[in-house]
Amino acid sequence: APYKALPKLESGPKGLPLMYVPMVRKGKPEAPAVEVHVHGKCEPVIQGPPAEPGVGTGPDRSQLLKCAEARLGEAPDTGDSDSGMHSPDAIMNIVKATDFASHKHHFQRRKDPEGTPYIEHPVAVAHILTHLGKVSNPVVIISALLHDTVEDTDTTFEEIEREFGPRVRSVVEELTDNKHMTRDERKRCQILHAPHSSHEAKLVKLADKLHNLRDIERSLPVNWTEERKTQYFNWARDVVQGLRGTNAPIEAELDALFAKYCTPREGRENE
Numbered sequence: 552a553p554y555k556a557l558p559k560l561e562s563g564p565k566g567l568p569l570m571y572v573p574m575v576r577k578g579k580p581e582a583p584a585v586e587v588h589v590h591g592k593c594e595p596v597i598q599g600p601p602a603e604p605g606v607g608t609g610p611d612r613s614q615l616l617k618c619a620e621a622r623l624g625e626a627p628d629t630g631d632s633d634s635g636m637h638s639p640d641a642i643m644n645i646v647k648a649t650d651f652a653s654h655k656h657h658f659q660r661r662k663d664p665e666g667t668p669y670i671e672h673p674v675a676v677a678h679i680l681t682h683l684g685k686v687s688n689p690v691v692i693i694s695a696l697l698h699d700t701v702e703d704t705d706t707t708f709e710e711i712e713r714e715f716g717p718r719v720r721s722v723v724e725e726l727t728d729n730k731h732m733t734r735d736e737r738k739r740c741q742i743l744h745a746p747h748s749s750h751e752a753k754l755v756k757l758a759d760k761l762h763n764l765r766d767i768e769r770s771l772p773v774n775w776t777e778e779r780k781t782q783y784f785n786w787a788r789d790v791v792q793g794l795r796g797t798n799a800p801i802e803a804e805l806d807a808l809f810a811k812y813c814t815p816r817e818g819r820e821n822e
């Protein structure tokens with residue numbers, strides 16, 4: 552490496568994650584540059600001193616932060632694009648999360664009469680995000696794969712953090728219902744908390760609702776009546792109301808289902 556290893560910056564301005572990687576431009580060892588990664592933006596931004604293998608100093612931390620600050624101002628993070636994770640790391644972590652979730656949900660089944668393996672749900676949620684929502688932020692995809700592990704299995708938040716880092720932990724925490732509450736309290740909490748969720752959590756919640764609603768449309772859970780189905784669609788519409796403006800294609804699919812199965816708004820009293 553042309554520079555001494557610099558310490559990894561854990562978080563940048565505004566508490567947002569930031570990391571940088573010293574590098575030598577291909578074919579131009581005399582003019583090394585430094586890449587700054589801020590939420591998927593990855594460009595050589597500072598010319599370093601001439602390369603002197605193993606001894607160069609590179610730019611200091613304050614230079615990098617200043618530069619990153621400017622970049623954050625230019626392009627606010629939408630949570631939809633690559634988060635700055637290198638793609639080989641991202642791919643490895645996505646596969647690891649799929650493997651982790653499939654082990655954790657191994658004995659669980661969905662509520663449909665077919666008893667579909669539960670793992671199909673988190674995988675489908677991640678698929679909705681990548682293919683319909685065009686989301687490529689690995690933190691969002693990994694959180695989607697793991698979103699029910701703490702709520703429905705013996706997984707702990709500490710375990711999520713240890714395996715996938717603090718950002719994934721934080722999103723999974725936002726997506727986990729408090730099992731100490733009654734069912735009605737949990738349902739009400741989802742409506743109340745939705746507008747205050749992070750952008751990453753909102754994306755996963757939208758995809759989660761879309762998959763659950765598609766599932767109910769495909770096959771009514773065991774012991775569910777048509778009335779319960781309508782109640783679930785009405786409740787989901789209320790949750791999604793607090794998530795609006797997050798991802799247009801996913802919201803459009805949800806709206807089509809609400810139009811088909813929800814009680815018309817005028818007819819809903821006392822809600």
Ligand SMILES: Nc1nc2c(ncn2[C@@H]2O[C@H](COP(=O)(O)OP(=O)(O)O)[C@@H](OP(=O)(O)OP(=O)(O)O)[C@H]2O)c(=O)[nH]1
Pocket residue numbers: 660661662663728734759760762763764766767772783
């Ligand atoms: N549609 C559907 N849902 C199933 C199935 N199997 C399990 N579920 C889960 O059951 C919940 C919906 O059932 P409810 O009776 O309303 O909720 P409850 O299990 O929490 O009491 C959903 O979670 P939730 O936490 O209430 O909602 P959400 O936050 O996951 O949307 C969903 O993830 C299935 O085959 N179809």
